[in-house]
Amino acid sequence: MVTIWRESGFRFVIFVDDHEPAHVHVFGDGELKIDLTQADAAKALMSADGMKRSDIRRAVQIVMEKRNEFLTRWSEFHG
Numbered sequence: 001m002v003t004i005w006r007e008s009g010f011r012f013v014i015f016v017d018d019h020e021p022a023h024v025h026v027f028g029d030g031e032l033k034i035d036l037t038q039a040d041a042a043k044a045l046m047s048a049d050g051m052k053r054s055d056i057r058r059a060v061q062i063v064m065e066k067r068n069e070f071l072t073r074w075s076e077f078h079g
Contacts, residue, residue, distance in 0.1 A: 004073045005066060010059050012070070014077055022074040026059045034063045036071050 005012040010028045023046060026032040030051030038044040041064045048056055063070065 002073075002077070004070060005062075007062055008058055010055075010062065012063070012066075014070075014074055016077045018078070020078075022071055022078070024063060024070055024074075026063070028055055028059065030055070032056060032059055034060060036063070036067055036074060039064075039067070 001013050001015050003011050003013050004024070010026050013025045013027060015025065022036040024034050024036060026034060028051060031047075031049045032051060033046040033048075035044045035046050041060050044060055044063065045056065051059070
């Protein structure tokens with residue numbers, strides 16, 4: 001597990017032994033999994049557990065803004 005970004009109280013993580021599709025885990029007051037292959041924010045959320053809707057929206061927004069950087073990091077770990 002590698003933390004690739006921290007912002008707004010969230011920690012964005014890639015698991016080095018994870019599966020496709022390319023995605024990040026977001027930890028804050030709960031946990032999210034967000035698909036990096038989706039350019040559409042409305043389709044990117046894969047799962048959410050214990051996080052407020054406003055936090056989910058903010059985390060997804062950050063991932064969409066950093067999507068290309070996060071995909072590059074995913075490729076570094078998974079080829």
